[in-house]
Amino acid sequence: MAGILANGTAVVTGAGSATGRAIALAFARDGTSNLAIGDLDSTELQETSKQLKEQYPSLNILAESIDINDEGSAARFFQQVVDKFGRIDFAANIAGHEPPVAGAHEVEDADFDLAFERNQRGIFFCSKPILGHMLKQQPLEGHVTRGSIVNVTSIASTAALPGLHVYSATQGGVFGLSKSDAYDYAGDRIRVNVVAPLLFSNKEVYAKLEEHPFKRYATPEDVANAVVFLSGPRAAFISGIALPVDGGFHLKTGGPPR
Secondary structure (H helix, E strand, O other): OOOOOOOOEEEEEOOOOHHHHHHHHHHHHOOOOEEEEEEOOHHHHHHHHHHHHHHOOOOEEEEEEOOOOOHHHHHHHHHHHHHHHOOOOEEEEEOOOOOOOEOHHHOOHHHHHHHHHHHHHHHHHHHHHHHHHHOOOOOOOOOOOOEEEEEEOOHHHOOOOOOEHHHHHHHHHHHHHHHHHHHHOHHHOEEEEEEEEOOOOOHHHHHHOOOOOOOOOOOHHHHHHHHHHHHOHHHOOOOOOEEEEOOOHHHOOOOOOO
């Protein structure tokens, strides 16, 4: 698959996280020529940049700070990408905030507000400038669409899991936003999709899940492979979907008992 994204410009927000780093490395592996990475954690962002430079010395890299919860910060970041590389072909955004596990009657207002801000608002603040820039460009040579956006959410965006009311609500909101964008911008040849992995950092969630038939959960690399596939030309007629990366866990009829 090496080279399938040749001459393209990819952008990854949340690139300092394990999942964001894996996505950035996968974009480089599959041949993107220019790669912009952003995160609020400068230490982890620089670690991602270091790994990219070591493994892909010919890759053109832009590493800049971005606070996706701040509309101005997000707008400035994506403008920097366009100023340096001229376009945005593939964008991956991560909505990864996990609020405390709790029943609906136990949820604190502050936890709900924080999850909404870091998940749903953050993805919106990224999507808005990305779409604006993609509308101004023609398709990359050899591609039929102006650009692709993949928002990384969670299997909780489409399935019920125990104690994840707020998480499901905000991740489901990202899926709703992505579907609307996919529909609204299809005529402009811009694709928008969601990758929904069974991937949590909260061990309390794992403890409440029944044993997975694959004997494991999703890895950052699993997520990255799905993101890069949906971004590239082999997925040129796929838009508006939530692709589960969960080894079939979503086939269960509801979550396990609390």
